[in-house]
Amino acid sequence: MVTNAGTLGRSGVHDFVLIRASALVLTAYAIFMVCFFVCTPQVTYAEWVGLFSQTWVKVFTLITLISLLVHAWIGLWQVLTDYVKPVAVRISLQFILNIAALAYLVTGIVVLWGV
């Protein structure tokens, strides 16, 4: 069995499952956000903070950011292994982009902590 250190899943099948499971969470959150903005045409600061101060919205947002990390990590690995053949370029790109995705997650935790 081919084992690979660059991707997130333990195997190709694990990647397959992870990317789809995370996609469902991301889709749910996208729909949630669209509904929020459509239902509140003029968002005020109070409403905006009110939304993100609710615990379930914080949990949903953080689960979504974790799902985004998983989805992006595996997705980018698939794209980079397809198109970027030189190893040095590929692994440095993977490193930078995965760190950025991790930074999005940590930013979310830090920001939501204070709301």
Place this chain on the structure above:
Amino acid sequence: MFFAMGILMWLLAVSLGSESGFECVQEWSSSFFAKFIYWGILTALAYHLLGGLRHLVMDLGFWEEIQSGNSSAQITIALTIVLSVLAGVWLW
């Protein structure tokens, strides 16, 4: 999509940080340039999301023939255009 998330996380951090930050984001968001960026992000998201849903259906074993695969792809693109136009209307 990846850079779009960077922009959105930045906007979220600033807008939740303080009331002045929120007004700053609100002010910026009303400019044409900002709306164009939002529209680009929403269109990319629509295309990516609909394409992903189509893949989920294909995982279930549907749309795997040349005819059904082709037509479902065209429907996905058509739906993306519809959502993109809706996003444009909503933004402007």
